[in-house]
Every structure is written in C-alpha cells, then in structure tokens.
Amino acid sequence: MKSIACISSSVRAACHHTSSACFPLNRALTMCTPVGRCSKEDLSTRTVVAQQPCVTAAVPVRTFHGTRVNTAVVHQVSAAHFPKPGPLLPRKKDDELTLCQFSRPVPMDKTSSPVPHMSPYSPFIKPKGSEAAPVNANVLRLRNEYLDCVGFAVEEDTLSPGEAARVYSLLALCYDAASQQQALMLSTLNRRTQRLVHRLKASQVSNILQALSKLPQREAISLVLRLSNRASRVFKAFSDDEVIKVLSALAIMGQHDEEMLAAMEKHLPGRLGKCDPELISTVMEYCLQMRCRSEPIFEAVAENFVCNAERHSTLQIAKQIVAMGRLNYLPQCSSHMFKKLESILSTRFSHFQPRSLIEVLHACIHLERFPLNYMSRVFSPHFLQRLQAQGEPLDKNALGQLTQLHLSTSLECTHYWGPRLPYFFHVKKFYTVDQAFETPMESLLYKRVKGPLTQLLGGNVYSTKVSTHCGYTIDVEICLDENGYILPLSEWDHTYRRMALFLDGENRFCNNTHHLLGKEATKRRHVRRMGYEVVQIPYFEFEKLRSQEEQVQYLHNKIFPTIFKFNHTCSTRDSSETLIG
Incomplete structure (x- = not known):
C-alpha cells in the first residue's frame, strides 16, 4: 500500500x-x-x-x-x-x-528580451x-x-480525517462537473468520510462543510447531517472564522437541526461581547434564513447592540435589525436598542446604502416601531433619486417595502403629515415569487377547512384569494350586511362589513414556534386598519380536531363571536343615535 x-x-x-x-x-x-x-x-x-x-x-x-x-x-x-x-x-x-x-x-x-x-x-x-x-x-x-x-x-480507504478534509478542499478548487471520474471519487469520499465524522476536529468540520457547499450535494445529504451533528458537539471549539464558515455553509445547503440551535444558544451569548461583529451578523443571517426565533441568541445580540453598535458597520447593523424585524422578535431591551438605532441613523444616515436603509426602516414597522423622523427623508425626491441611481431599476421588493412604509404612515400613524410616497412608486399587489411580503395560503389546509366552513355557513357564501385595493391577498372573505347577517355572493353589492379569514399554515410562523413572521403580523394590522374583521385559523389548532363535528364547532367559536361583536357595536350605535335624536 x-x-x-x-x-x-x-x-x-x-x-x-x-x-x-x-x-x-x-x-x-x-x-x-x-x-x-x-x-x-x-x-x-x-x-x-x-x-x-x-x-x-x-x-x-x-x-x-x-x-x-x-x-x-x-x-x-x-x-x-x-x-x-x-x-x-x-x-x-x-x-x-x-x-x-x-x-x-x-x-x-531568441530575440526576445531576457526575463x-x-x-x-x-x-x-x-x-x-x-x-x-x-x-x-x-x-x-x-x-x-x-x-x-x-x-x-x-x-483504498486509507485517508485520515485530516487528509480527507484536505482532499475536500482540493476538490472544491478544481472540481469538474463533467468528469465522471471526479464525480465517482467525490461519491466514494462522501461514503468514506461518514465513518470518520466522529474523529473530525472542529477546524476539519468547518473545512469540509465549506467545501461541500461548493460541491454537488445530492449524494451527500447523509454526510451533511452527520457533519451538522458533529458541529453541534464541537461548537465550543470553533473560532469566530470557523463559526462563520459552518453557518454560511449550512445556510447555503439549507440544513438546520435542533441540536445546532441548542449549541448556538448555549455557547454564543457568552462570546458575543468579544467576537468579531461579522460573526454576529452571520448568526442573525442564519437564524433569518432558517426562521429560527431564538430568544437567548436574540436577547444577547440586542444587549450587545446597545453596548457595541458603534464599532459595527452599517451593513452589519442592517443584518441584525432586519433579522429581528422579519422574525417578529421584540427584545426586552427594545427601548434602549431603538434609541441606539435612532442615534446611529442620525449620525451615520448618509453612510447607509439606500437599499440597506430601507430594509432597516421596513423591519422596524414589523415590530410596530415607526421611524417617522426618517420618513420625510426616505420619501424625499433626493433619496428616491439616489435609490434609482444605483445602476439597477427598482425591483418589486424595494417598491413593496416603500409601499408598506407608506401604508404604515397612512393607516397606523394618522398624525404624520410629512411627505408621502408618490403614487407611481406603489405596487399593485404584494404577492411576489419569493414571498417577501405575504405567504400564500396552503392548499392542503384550505381543503381541510373548506368542508366544515361550507357546512357552518350553509353554503358557499364566501370568496377565496381576494385582492384588496392596498395590494394584500385575503385567504377567505365573508361579507355582512348592516345587521350582521352573512350575505350570499349575489348580494355582495350591499356589503356593510367584511370579514377576513386567514388560514395560517406552518410557513407563516417562525420555525417550531407559534409566532407569526413579521410580514404576516404587519399584514394583519394593515388589513384590520382597512376595516376588515380579522379571524385567524392557525394550523396547529385546526390539526388537533379529528371529527368534522369538532371542526365545525371550532369554526363557529372563531367566526360567530366576531359577528356578535359586530352586531353589538351596531345596536349600541343605533341606540345612541336614538337618544340623541
């Protein structure tokens, strides 16, 4: 040998x-x-x-x-x-x-000059x-x-763990997807490395994961799972750069497990004060992509932000605030955190890239913190020209964020009298392919709700996937007359009040929690401000119901108290008008 x-x-x-x-x-x-x-x-x-x-x-x-x-x-x-x-x-x-x-x-x-x-x-x-x-x-x-x-x-299966890690690094540099020989070698190496995972050191785990993120991973799923498990066990031994490598690679490969999150929650809070700020932004990016709403990590990041935000770059600041906003997490030190953010925006406003600045302000409205002091600057012609002068046309995501900022000022901050977003910047619909502003209704959940809902209402007297004038999509809409009775579809011209049913599937919540994503929480608030009676039907409540009778009763308890509340409001208004008369 x-x-x-x-x-x-x-x-x-x-x-x-x-x-x-x-x-x-x-x-x-x-x-x-x-x-x-x-x-x-x-x-x-x-x-x-x-x-x-x-x-x-x-x-x-x-x-x-x-x-x-x-x-x-x-x-x-x-x-x-x-x-x-x-x-x-x-x-x-x-x-x-x-x-x-x-x-x-x-x-x-030969006549050439010597070199x-x-x-x-x-x-x-x-x-x-x-x-x-x-x-x-x-x-x-x-x-x-x-x-x-x-x-x-x-x-021949004669590689040590360190040699296996170096071979992965070599293949990441010169891998040829058209070479069957290299593909066979990579497949064999994946199988051999699975038996070595328990012997890998922290640096070797990070190097292999980084290499795998650049190589074909279709046949390496089992290896990635074992490496992720190994990374959670040796997480304490990782350096800052190695943590960045591991989390970046796992994010690229879409790998997330509870053991890794538990290791991060155990070891990261204590080292955030001394670590590289890039590590903090990488951790928040990973949590955002995996929809991990981790209270220990987010609290530690918020406290570190209050103490050390001055030494963070504008991009690192943006990544931290955006992750908290989109995952709908308001830390306990939120008042100090937003004071610090306001101070940074006041002193370093011009240092932020226009897109990053919009994302920061847009994340704030998810947490019901409205940056009114900066709305006038963002909606000013000068800033909008800067936004358009970056060489690329404004994409739908940037326009959607500007539109939601505008809706927050008009629907939730009625005392704001500053500049408004010009109408030609408004988006007609918030639905996008990447689901940046709203998550579409899950068809499987709708099929389960459709039968009991039709039985409860006495027929198909509702409409689905209705677009509002502000651009949001309503999962199920029910119309009521002035007395609170449900109107059939043929009489919707006489609608006095509308009810919006949101069938909230798993993708509308943070991973393994019952907390809505920031975009969904903002959508509910705006729809309610538009005059809708909002009823939420989360998947984790409806899935517990086994019989159709239980499902019908559950929908009855959700929908009709809202109708009775509306009837009571109408009767109180009528009686007050009679007394005045």
Whole structure:
C-alpha cells in the first residue's frame, strides 16, 4: 500500500487557502510507483505557487524548495526543453483579476528580451474581459494523474480525517462537473468520510462543510447531517472564522437541526461581547434564513447592540435589525436598542446604502416601531433619486417595502403629515415569487377547512384569494350586511362589513414556534386598519380536531363571536343615535 504521508503533504500544499493556491504538479506523479509504493530515490525540485487574484505584479512568485520527487518521473517530465516563460498577460486592474490557470510556457523567440528566471510551470492570469489563456495539454494530463493518485487513496480507504478534509478542499478548487471520474471519487469520499465524522476536529468540520457547499450535494445529504451533528458537539471549539464558515455553509445547503440551535444558544451569548461583529451578523443571517426565533441568541445580540453598535458597520447593523424585524422578535431591551438605532441613523444616515436603509426602516414597522423622523427623508425626491441611481431599476421588493412604509404612515400613524410616497412608486399587489411580503395560503389546509366552513355557513357564501385595493391577498372573505347577517355572493353589492379569514399554515410562523413572521403580523394590522374583521385559523389548532363535528364547532367559536361583536357595536350605535335624536 502506498504511503499516505506523500498524499497528505501534496494535498496540503494543493489546498493551502491562506495565501496561495498551489498545484504541485511534478510531485503529483511521485506519490506512488507502479507497484503502489513511494520511490526512495529523491531529487530536489520546485513548484510554482500561483497567487490568488488579489496579488499584484510587484509581488514575486514564491516557490517551495526541497520537494521530493521520483527521479524517473522527473526525467520523463524534463525530457522536453522548457525555455524561459514570457511575461504575464496584460491586465486592467489588480481588483479585476478573476481566474488563475496553470500552463507550461510557450517557447520564446531568441530575440526576445531576457526575463527573470521562473519555474517551468508558470501561471497565466486572465484579466477580466479578456480571452481565457489556453491551458497546456501536458499540464492537464499531470493534474489528472495527480487526481488519479488521490482517487486511488480514497478508493483504498486509507485517508485520515485530516487528509480527507484536505482532499475536500482540493476538490472544491478544481472540481469538474463533467468528469465522471471526479464525480465517482467525490461519491466514494462522501461514503468514506461518514465513518470518520466522529474523529473530525472542529477546524476539519468547518473545512469540509465549506467545501461541500461548493460541491454537488445530492449524494451527500447523509454526510451533511452527520457533519451538522458533529458541529453541534464541537461548537465550543470553533473560532469566530470557523463559526462563520459552518453557518454560511449550512445556510447555503439549507440544513438546520435542533441540536445546532441548542449549541448556538448555549455557547454564543457568552462570546458575543468579544467576537468579531461579522460573526454576529452571520448568526442573525442564519437564524433569518432558517426562521429560527431564538430568544437567548436574540436577547444577547440586542444587549450587545446597545453596548457595541458603534464599532459595527452599517451593513452589519442592517443584518441584525432586519433579522429581528422579519422574525417578529421584540427584545426586552427594545427601548434602549431603538434609541441606539435612532442615534446611529442620525449620525451615520448618509453612510447607509439606500437599499440597506430601507430594509432597516421596513423591519422596524414589523415590530410596530415607526421611524417617522426618517420618513420625510426616505420619501424625499433626493433619496428616491439616489435609490434609482444605483445602476439597477427598482425591483418589486424595494417598491413593496416603500409601499408598506407608506401604508404604515397612512393607516397606523394618522398624525404624520410629512411627505408621502408618490403614487407611481406603489405596487399593485404584494404577492411576489419569493414571498417577501405575504405567504400564500396552503392548499392542503384550505381543503381541510373548506368542508366544515361550507357546512357552518350553509353554503358557499364566501370568496377565496381576494385582492384588496392596498395590494394584500385575503385567504377567505365573508361579507355582512348592516345587521350582521352573512350575505350570499349575489348580494355582495350591499356589503356593510367584511370579514377576513386567514388560514395560517406552518410557513407563516417562525420555525417550531407559534409566532407569526413579521410580514404576516404587519399584514394583519394593515388589513384590520382597512376595516376588515380579522379571524385567524392557525394550523396547529385546526390539526388537533379529528371529527368534522369538532371542526365545525371550532369554526363557529372563531367566526360567530366576531359577528356578535359586530352586531353589538351596531345596536349600541343605533341606540345612541336614538337618544340623541
């Protein structure tokens, strides 16, 4: 069996992320001889390290010295004459470099000016907007042979946990989706790594998860679940950067479990005061994407915001406030938190990107905190021009957020007399593909409610998916006359009062809780202010009912007290008018 130490050192060099990406191509052929063992004959050689796109022309190409190789292989590779390479391809700017490719140099003309000595394998850097530099066939062959050796070790199941982590990093750098060989190697590596998960260290878990987020994951679901479980067990040992890697990878793969949340709730609150602010914003982004409304985490973030918000960037501040608003969480220190936010907005208003600023203000209205001091600035022609001058046309989400801010001022803040949003910025409907403002009614829940509701009302005297003049969608609408009686569809022209039934499925609530999402809470408030009698039928209450008789009685207890309340209000108004007369 070949020595794994050779593969380990080669993969380590190939997957080195901190300052360079290295492919030691000469050394790739030396990992095993035809009989499967490393040769004892050594020869010193060099491997060029291609810097990441952030390097500049002034930085010299670094080399690794003293690398051991197989003598016979070196003679084969060095049989052809390698002249000195030409200069790097021209480029525009250092921040426009987008690709590093490896290639053997093209023979130079003897009349060419001399250039500094470099290794036979020189990087060709592709500037943005230029044609890709051709990759030499010999280099591709050497790279494939290198991957063959790594694949042989994976197939033989001789990798240690650390070597497995480095192989994942290597595949994340050079994975070719069209290569069946690499796909087979990745599938085998996934199966082998599942048996090593319990031995992985914290840094190895974060590296593998980060690599898997860049690789095909269809066949790695079981591995991701085990890695997530392992991450929850070693969470305390993660550094700030490793926590960011783990949560970012899990968010990309859509993975969430209760053990990870429990580990975060146990270990994160105590380290937020000393950690990198980017970690806090990453945690809040993960909670938002997974709809995790965690009281310990959110309370700790709010307290840290009150104490340390000045050292956070405007984008980090926006991520924290947006997560709390959209998950409908009002912390206990909310008064201090919003005072701090108001102070930051007053001093750093111009530092916020227009889109980020709108998202912050929009999140505030979910928590019934109305930023009236800044509405006049947001609705001003100058700010709207800034918003449009960012190079992209206003998308429906930005217009929807502006429209909801406008509705909050007109429906909930009647004492506001400042500027209003121009009508041509209003959206006609809040429904969007990404469900940013309202979640559509679940068809399965409606089918379960439809029969008992029809039996209770004595027929199909209601309408579904009704659009209001403000753009919201009502799940089920029932119309009443001035005496409080339910009107059939044919007599809806005589409607005096409307009732809105919201069939709230699981997607309208935070994960594993009975708290509505911020967008749904705001929708209920606005619909109620528009004159509707609002009745909520949550899934977790209706699913407990087994027989249709219980379901009918449940709907009766929900709907008719609202009608009786309306009748009582009407009769009181009539009697007061009689006394006045």
